[in-house]
Amino acid sequence: MELLTAIAIGILFAIGVFQLLRRNIIRSAIGLIILANAVNLFLLSTGAYIGVEPAYVSDSTGVLSDALPQALILTAIVISMGGTAFVLSMLYIISARYKTSDMDEIDGLKN
């Protein structure tokens, strides 16, 4: 299971970075979203394999699981969701202004 998760996270990172480096501005935003999920999975895996019993339940006996990574991911998910929404809205304004999604043609800042 550890190996599978590790491979899945690796693949997600690879796809995310590849898409991020594309010239198409929309594809690169999608790359950002994939990367966000890869990072969240990485955070999840930092605490996923220690203990199986849910934490903060009084009558459990075995090794308690770690609740902190889950709290961290919950925060990170909310923040990255807000960030993604904001990226997409700015992307909409920019692509509507330039009538293109090719980064090479969005060149207002170059002058």
Add this chain to the structure above:
Amino acid sequence: MLYKHLPLLPIVLPLTGAVIALLLSRSRSLQALWTLATMLTALASSTWLLAVVWRSGQPLVFQSGGWAAPFGISLVGDLLAAVFVVMSQLVLATGVLYAIGSKDSVVRYPTFYPLYLMLAASLSGAMLTGDLFNMYVFAELLVISGTVLTAVSDDRYGTEAAYKYFYISLLASFFMLLAVGCLYVSYGTLNMADLAQRIAVDTGRLLLPGIGFLMATFMVKSAVFPFHFWQPDFHTAAPTAVSAMLSSVVVKLGVYGFLRMTTLLFLPQAETIRCLLVVLGVVGVVFGGLSAIGTHNVKRMLAYSTLAQVGFILVGIGWGTPLAIAAAIVFAFNHSLIKAAMLMLAGYVASRAPVKSAGFDVVTGVGRSVPVAGVLFFIGSLGLAGIPPTNGFISKMFLFSSGIDAAELGSLAFIGMGSILTLVYTMRAFQRIWWQEPSGGAKAKPGGDHLLAPAILIVLVLLLGLWAEPLVQVAKDTSVWLGNPAGYIQAVLGG
């Protein structure tokens, strides 16, 4: 302890102020006054924090929610954090003044002032927190408020610059999350004091990637050389009141992070990090200076100049002797005041130009009808280049003498050269705006932004140049505190 809640004030005051300012959005003048009042109160509270911490010689620690240290989130007001928060809020308060006197249409945007207060709250929060993940949350809040403030800018390319910055910053926050993950899986804690204690005794398996990711994060935040490319666009396109903040105090978050990394978190690895910081700093000084000479826009020139000046600070941190760290802190404080004043003056000139732009072809000769701004700009240029009687002289002299003291002559020679470049570009800007005849007989427009805010900053620049003793003393004490991380750890974990 009597002043237990004091580290909370510089965060909570702007935060509640932002919410109330949002409710006041129907009346712009009331909202502006409220923002100014909030910022001044926050400044007073952080100065109070600095005074209490400095006099008592003990960091003030607030354990939020009453949870004991490694489990809850602690807010740590030690001398370094207090100095940086006072610096930020001082500059942010003058930024509100500039925004009130500004003719930009962006300051009439209903959420301009609430976002500005969010910027203040998150900057103070990121510096006062003693928890790595909490720092990530505050840094993210900082990025989002800064981006929105730029995206609504009067500048045509505001949205694009904001997009570019936000994109890079999201990547930086992924780096920070990865660092958080690496350190958590190795040490099982995210409290900085607890982390420092554990890192000092054993090397976790994922420690090195953690350090690398954290460095990358702070390098993006401070726009250090290989990660600087978003910064000139972003700082040029932002509204003046905001870009003066971004280029002066917001970049100091990374500087603060580097100071914490080398003096608290990663003490066994600090030597390597310092080596890297000296190299990056020297490259930043030379590259930033040369790029500033090659620009065609005053604001852009000042943005590149930030790259160079942050380089000076990094070299100071990299030398790592107590004297050099004190010099870096003095440099950071003084640079914030000078750079904010210079950017406000550049924005003022742009607001008087025939077309609203800070490009050299537009503003050439515009300054001839505003000599007062010329005097202020000239003093600011002297400060940036490090010539007496300004505070820039104090910071450069302090930095250079600490370099001689540490016998770092190679890097000293490079930053000496970089500091001559500073004089070249600031004097060229001064000469083009205030001496040269305007091309095509273009006259300056009447009106424009108000000069009060940059004037206050320039007075502070002169004051801290003539009476530098208290600041230098605080910086030296801070450096002594930073040399004793056990005190910090003791205060957080045992308090």
